[in-house]
Amino acid sequence: MALRDDLNLCAPRLCRYARALVTGQPGPSDIADDLVHAVLLRTWEAGTALRLAGRDLHLHLYLYTLLTEWHRERSAAGRMGGKAHLEKENFSAGGPRAAGALPVPASRRDKLAAALLALALEEREALLLVVLEGFSYAQAARILKISRTVLIMRLACARAALSEIPAPETPSRPAKTRPSYLRVVE
Amino acid sequence: MPGHGPPVNEAELHGFVDGDMDRSRREAVQTFLAASPADAARIETWRRQNETIRAAFAPVETRPLPWFLPLAPGAGGVAATGHAAGRQAEATGSHAWRARWFARLIGLSFASGALLAASAAYLAGRVNAPEAAPPSTEGPTPTGMNDTFVTRAMSALLAFEPPLAAVRLSPNREGPGQDTEAPIFPNLPVEGLKLAGVRAMPGEQGQISCLAYARPDEGNIALCVEKAGYPGETVPRMSGNFPSPAIHWRQKGANYALVGALPEARLRSLADRVRAQVEAFDGR
Numbered sequence: 428m429a430l431r432d433d434l435n436l437c438a439p440r441l442c443r444y445a446r447a448l449v450t451g452q453p454g455p456s457d458i459a460d461d462l463v464h465a466v467l468l469r470t471w472e473a474g475t476a477l478r479l480a481g482r483d484l485h486l487h488l489y490l491y492t493l494l495t496e497w498h499r500e501r502s503a504a505g506r507m508g509g510k511a512h513l514e515k516e517n518f519s520a521g522g523p524r525a526a527g528a529l530p531v532p533a534s535r536r537d538k539l540a541a542a543l544l545a546l547a548l549e550e551r552e553a554l555l556l557v558v559l560e561g562f563s564y565a566q567a568a569r570i571l572k573i574s575r576t577v578l579i580m581r582l583a584c585a586r587a588a589l590s591e592i593p594a595p596e597t598p599s600r601p602a603k604t605r606p607s608y609l610r611v612v613e
Numbered sequence: 614m615p616g617h618g619p620p621v622n623e624a625e626l627h628g629f630v631d632g633d634m635d636r637s638r639r640e641a642v643q644t645f646l647a648a649s650p651a652d653a654a655r656i657e658t659w660r661r662q663n664e665t666i667r668a669a670f671a672p673v674e675t676r677p678l679p680w681f682l683p684l685a686p687g688a689g690g691v692a693a694t695g696h697a698a699g700r701q702a703e704a705t706g707s708h709a710w711r712a713r714w715f716a717r718l719i720g721l722s723f724a725s726g727a728l729l730a731a732s733a734a735y736l737a738g739r740v741n742a743p744e745a746a747p748p749s750t751e752g753p754t755p756t757g758m759n760d761t762f763v764t765r766a767m768s769a770l771l772a773f774e775p776p777l778a779a780v781r782l783s784p785n786r787e788g789p790g791q792d793t794e795a796p797i798f799p800n801l802p803v804e805g806l807k808l809a810g811v812r813a814m815p816g817e818q819g820q821i822s823c824l825a826y827a828r829p830d831e832g833n834i835a836l837c838v839e840k841a842g843y844p845g846e847t848v849p850r851m852s853g854n855f856p857s858p859a860i861h862w863r864q865k866g867a868n869y870a871l872v873g874a875l876p877e878a879r880l881r882s883l884a885d886r887v888r889a890q891v892e893a894f895d896g897r
Contacts, residue, residue, distance in 0.1 A: 443673035453670045461847055468846070539669050557631055558663045559670055564633045579624045586627075586659050 430474040451540030553581035621645040796867030799890035834873030
């Protein structure tokens with residue numbers, strides 16, 4: 428029971444990380460969602476057999492490690508790149524699954540996705556684990572199985588490459604949507 | 614560099630932005646940034662990057678997830694499905710008798726499912742399917758699910774209009790279609806459904822077997838299974854629209870499709886129960 432509840436609590440965050448990692452987009456992604464589903468199922472099965480929850484293992488780290496490794500394997504096998512690209516194109520083209528899914532304008536969303544996908548995979552992993560998922564350097568390094576120094580190097584490379592991503596929305600934005608029927612009458 | 618202690622390095626600047634830094638060094642970094650506008654500007658850029666990324670992916674956490682986890686308690690040996698975002702179905706009760714009763718029910722369903730699978734395999738060698746829909750010109754979907762499979766599952770449902778008489782399930786096991794690795798063919802556990810017939814047709818992965826169920830005063834429902842051409846499992850996904858929607862997924866080495874004039878929620882609920890049966894069958 429505890430493990431099931433823990434997995435369900437982890438699922439949304441894991442989904443967020445997977446989508447960012449695979450497509451750079453927050454919208455639905457078959458590949459990313461399948462990856463998360465497979466990771467959760469595998470963990471559930473392993474947890475049932477090994478009483479994972481009772482051993483006080485770091486479930487979060489385990490899930491992210493598994494997902495990262497499986498994504499790397501699929502990428503290395505050459506399956507992910509083309510499909511992710513196709514999904515990205517479909518998403519950008521306003522496919523049925525993407526329609527109305529996000530409040531962010533397409534141009535900003537696409538720029539961010541393009542910038543994330545342009546990063547080297549290991550840089551993207553490091554950046555997303557630290558920035559998006561909020562892991563400490565020690566935890567992120569453990570997930571990626573690298574040293575803290577290497578992690579920071581990858582972070583630095585990612586940040587240097589991401590210098591041109593668009594800024595987030597500001598509160599002043601609604602002023603642009605002033606009703607067009609109001610005119611100044613002289 | 615002003616201040617005390619070792620000079621501030623690049624790693625500490627990143628740690629400063631990400632909040633991964635000792636308090637003792639934080640003051641040193643702040644002092645350093647006050648004296649170095651260029652580095653302060655870099656820090657501000659990194660902060661904006663962080664905010665942009667977090668803001669872009671914030672909606673993911675609040676949306677319902679598109680999959681269903683078979684994460685029910687395993688005490689009774691029954692796996693149930695539930696929505697990961699909160700509508701976990703408590704398929705088993707806390708009482709032991711209830712669990713045992715449910716386990717027996719599932720076991721009975723498996724027995725009937727196995728019988729139906731054997732029957733479908735037997736029919737494969739004898740029944741042709743001239744009405745089968747032509748293969749789709751599209752390739753496999755990104756998850757490896759064959760579109761033709763879903764299309765043919767839909768055509769199988771149409772072939773049962775009006776409902777056929779139930780096919781006699783022959784216990785004869787000398788048919789050419791016997792396959793010891795036949796996909797699991799669960800029984801649809803819904804009240805009011807009545808088995809209307811079994812149909813087998815050629816598919817791209819081999820044979821497609823379909824069970825058609827009749828509903829009183831409503832359209833039929835078909836559950837079709839074929840051996841999967843790809844490894845792994847997929848989440849249930851909808852294809853088509855009402856009144857001919859289909860939900861399909863890959864599980865335990867087989868492609869499954871459930872077709873029928875049902876609202877999406879009911880079709881998904883039914884698919885969950887089928888998936889739970891297949892999952893539990895494998896665990897025994």
